[in-house]
Structures are given as C-alpha cells and as structure tokens.
Amino acid sequence: MKLQEIVKELGLAVRCAAHNLDKQVSGGYASDLLSDVMANSKKDNIWITLQIHQNIVAVASLKDLAGIIIVNGREPEEEALKKAEEENIPIMLTKLPTFEVAGRLYKLGIPGKV
Amino acid sequence: MVQDKEITRVQELTYELKVKDLMTTDVATVSPKDTMNELRKILRIRRISGTPVVEGNQLVGIVSIEDLIKCLADGAMDASIEEKMCKEVETLYADESLVHAVSKFNRYGFGRLPVIERDQGKLVGILTKGDIIRGLLKKLEIEYHEEEIHRYRASHIFEDIVADKTSLHFQYNIVGQDFNRAGESASGLRKTLSRLGFPPQMVRRVAIAAYEAEMNIVIFTNGGQISARVQPELIKIEASDTGPGIPDIERAMQPGFSTAPEWVQELGFGAGMGLSNIKKCADKMILTSQVGKGTELKATIYIKERGN
Numbered sequence: 434m435k436l437q438e439i440v441k442e443l444g445l446a447v448r449c450a451a452h453n454l455d456k457q458v459s460g461g462y463a464s465d466l467l468s469d470v471m472a473n474s475k476k477d478n479i480w481i482t483l484q485i486h487q488n489i490v491a492v493a494s495l496k497d498l499a500g501i502i503i504v505n506g507r508e509p510e511e512e513a514l515k516k517a518e519e520e521n522i523p524i525m526l527t528k529l530p531t532f533e534v535a536g537r538l539y540k541l542g543i544p545g546k547v
Numbered sequence: 548m549v550q551d552k553e554i555t556r557v558q559e560l561t562y563e564l565k566v567k568d569l570m571t572t573d574v575a576t577v578s579p580k581d582t583m584n585e586l587r588k589i590l591r592i593r594r595i596s597g598t599p600v601v602e603g604n605q606l607v608g609i610v611s612i613e614d615l616i617k618c619l620a621d622g623a624m625d626a627s628i629e630e631k632m633c634k635e636v637e638t639l640y641a642d643e644s645l646v647h648a649v650s651k652f653n654r655y656g657f658g659r660l661p662v663i664e665r666d667q668g669k670l671v672g673i674l675t676k677g678d679i680i681r682g683l684l685k686k687l688e689i690e691y692h693e694e695e696i697h698r699y700r701a702s703h704i705f706e707d708i709v710a711d712k713t714s715l716h717f718q719y720n721i722v723g724q725d726f727n728r729a730g731e732s733a734s735g736l737r738k739t740l741s742r743l744g745f746p747p748q749m750v751r752r753v754a755i756a757a758y759e760a761e762m763n764i765v766i767f768t769n770g771g772q773i774s775a776r777v778q779p780e781l782i783k784i785e786a787s788d789t790g791p792g793i794p795d796i797e798r799a800m801q802p803g804f805s806t807a808p809e810w811v812q813e814l815g816f817g818a819g820m821g822l823s824n825i826k827k828c829a830d831k832m833i834l835t836s837q838v839g840k841g842t843e844l845k846a847t848i849y850i851k852e853r854g855n
Binding site: 455457465466467468469471472476482484486487488489491492494495496497512520 | 568685689726727729730731733734737747751754755758759762814815816818819820821823824827
C-alpha cells in the first residue's frame with residue numbers, strides 16, 4: 434500500500450514532503466524509543482510515534498523509513514518539519530492514539546513485521 | 548543510442564512493478580445501455596480515448612474512440628454502447644507484473660487494458676501505455692535522483708587510486724548535550740558512503756552504529772569525535788570522548804540498561820539499547836572506558852554482505 438492511500442484512509446494531515454507520498458509501505462513500526470526504532474524498524478516502514486523533536490527525522494532518514502505518523506494530535510517542532518522537508522520524509526499528523534493508528538493500519542493490510 | 552545498462556534497469560523494473568502500481572484507479576466507465584452520444588461526452592470531458600463498459604461490478608466490454616468515429620460516420624450516435632462495443636475484452640490482473648502488461652500491449656496493439664481483481668473479476672483500474680511510460684519514468688527518477696550523479700563519480704574512487712594501501716578518513720566533531728544537532732554526523736556519514744557506492748544494507752549498518760555512538764556522546768559527554776576509516780574491504784568506526792566513562796561495561800552492554808537522565812529518556816533517547824544496537828550492526832566491536840577519563844569505541848564492518 435502506498436503512503437498516499439494510508440493518508441486518505443486514516444485522514445492524516447500531511448505536514449511536509451507531500452510530494453513524496455508515492456512510496457510503497459513495506460510494513461509498520463510503533464515506538465517512542467529512538468534506539469528501538471533504529472534497531473527494529475525496516476526499510477520503507479511507516480513509523481508511528483508521539484515524539485516530535487527533530488531527531489525523529491534523523492532516525493527515519495537513517496533507516497530509510499517511508500514516513501512518520503505523529504499521534505495524539507501533537508504538533509512537530511518547526512525544526513523537525515524543516516529537516517523532514519530537506520530529507521524528503523513525509524510527516525503526517527493524526528489526533529488518534531498509537532494503538533488506534535496501528536490497528537487501523539493493520540486492518541488495511543500493513544504488516545507488523547517483514 | 549541507449550546504453551545496455553539502462554535497458555536492463557527498465558526491464559528489471561517491468562518485473563518489479565505490478566500493474567496496480569501504475570494503473571489509474573479513478574476509471575471513467577459507461578453502462579451498456581448508454582448511447583454512443585453519451586460516450587462522446589465522457590470521452591471529451593475526461594480527455595480519454597476509450598473506456599470500459601461495466602454492468603453492476605462486472606466488466607462486459609470496452610469501447611473506444613474508434614468505435615465512436617465509426618458511429619459518427621454511419622450516423623448511428625443514438626445506438627447503445629452494447630451494440631458497438633468490443634465484447635471480447637483482454638484484461639490484466641492487478642497483481643500481475645508489468646512485464647505481462649507490456650507483452651499484452653505489444654501483442655494486441657490496444658491503447659488501454661482494463662485491470663480486474665483476480666478473485667471477483669471486479670474492475671479496479673485501467674492501464675494505458677502512457678501510464679506505463681509515466682510510471683517507469685517516475686520510478687527511475689526516484690531511484691536515480693541527483694544522488695546518482697555523485698555516486699557514479701565517487702564509486703570509482705578506489706579503482707582510480709593507485710597505492711598499496713588505501714583508506715579514506717572522515718571525521719566528525721560531536722557537540723555534547725546538543726540534541727538539536729544530534730544525528731547529523733551519522734547522517735553525513737551515511738550520505739557520504741551512499742555516494743561512494745557502498746551497498747545500502749551495509750551503509751545502513753554503519754549509519755546505525757555511528758548514530759548510536761553519536762547519541763551516546765551527545766547524551767553523556769561534553770563532546771567527542773567520530774571517525775570512519777573506509778578501506779576497500781571494510782569500514783572502521785571510532786568514537787571517542789573525554790566524558791565520564793563507563794564504570795561497568797558489561798552492564799552497559801545489556802539491552803535496556805540505561806543511566807540516561809529522565810528528561811533525556813522522555814525525548815525518546817537513552818533507552819539503553821545503543822551499545823547493543825552497535826554490537827548487532829558491527830562485525831567486531833571493542834569498547835574501552837576509564838571512569839573520569841573517557842570512552843573509546845571501535846566498530847568494524849566488513850564490506851561483503853553479512854551471511855555470505
């Protein structure tokens with residue numbers, strides 16, 4: 434499934450790198466610990482987190498993640514958005530909590546492991 | 548002349564890409580009971596040259612601008628589409644490789660092929676030659692990007708150097724306690740290695756190790772350095788700082804053991820997985836530390852893909 438379709442299905446607000454939503458998502462990973470994401474996420478995963486500072490972009494970029502969903506209606510820091518735009522990493526916002534987002538993604542056929 | 552290499556990549560892509568990746572899902576359809584006149588309007592408004600004919604969910608035919616022209620010439624614009632459409636429709640499955648689609652287009656010379664779902668036969672999209680060309684170009688553009696130019700030049704670097712022993716040395720200075728810049732060195736190293744043409748899997752391993760080492764320096768020290776020594780067969784990462792040192796290395800290596808302050812953990816750092824992450828990524832790792840003096844970490848990653 435492509436990011437674009439996920440955005441549509443979950444009604445996410447795309448905050449940056451909106452031109453890069455054509456990516457095929459390989460699976461999902463949900464965690465707020467950056468090292469955990471570094472260790473266990475896979476290339477082209479969509480990452481669900483509540484972290485909002487700019488280091489999430491570094492992690493997503495280093496791991497070649499497809500995009501970041503920020504939950505609970507949290508707004509990312511401006512620097513994070515700027516970096517994400519530079520690195521071409523879509524950041525998408527939702528009011529839903531992590532559990533709900535993961536559940537809906539799973540229902541759409543996004544697997545939790547590859 | 549097109550180079551052989553490029554042809555190969557495009558051919559490869561036709562195997563990798565699926566029909567559903569390239570098809571248009573927003574399909575204009577007509578019903579068999581509609582008239583050719585109605586078809587004319589749809590073709591004009593949508594600026595298309597043909598459309599599937601659908602009854603319920605089922606594809607029953609396909610009708611094109613050529614059929615319309617025939618009707619115009621015969622003055623039969625009030626005829627139903629059912630009478631004029633082509634009933635034996637060649638279709639594609641959404642999960643088929645693009646290569647099948649290409650060979651079907653070549654075989655039949657059609658301008659478009661409806662795409663159906665394998666189980667139910669439901670119409671899910673339409674694929675035109677234009678979709679294929681656009682899709683391939685887009686994919687190529689994404690893959691090759693501007694990075695490719697750098698990579699092409701840089702990947703020859705080891706071949707071009709004449710020496711008995713060659714190594715490239717990159718050094719990054721890390722500012723302690725600066726969480727805004729944390730990760731920049733690892734990102735920089737990753738970009739550099741990609742441009743040098745190292746395999747992505749390996750670049751990712753180096754980047755993870757460098758990132759975790761960098762984070763440790765940022766979280767626990769007032770600063771330090773990370774260097775990467777790149778040789779044709781291996782990459783050595785060295786991280787050093789003059790920070791507080793690690794009293795119990797064995798304990799520090801245990802996943803989940805963290806001495807990071809709470810506010811750092813709230814930011815998502817200091818999960819106690821950094822060192823074990825580095826160990827997982829590296830083929831060799833040596834950690835030495837003296838309390839009050841500093842810590843030195845050496846990680847080696849061999850350039851052959853692991854498991855070979």
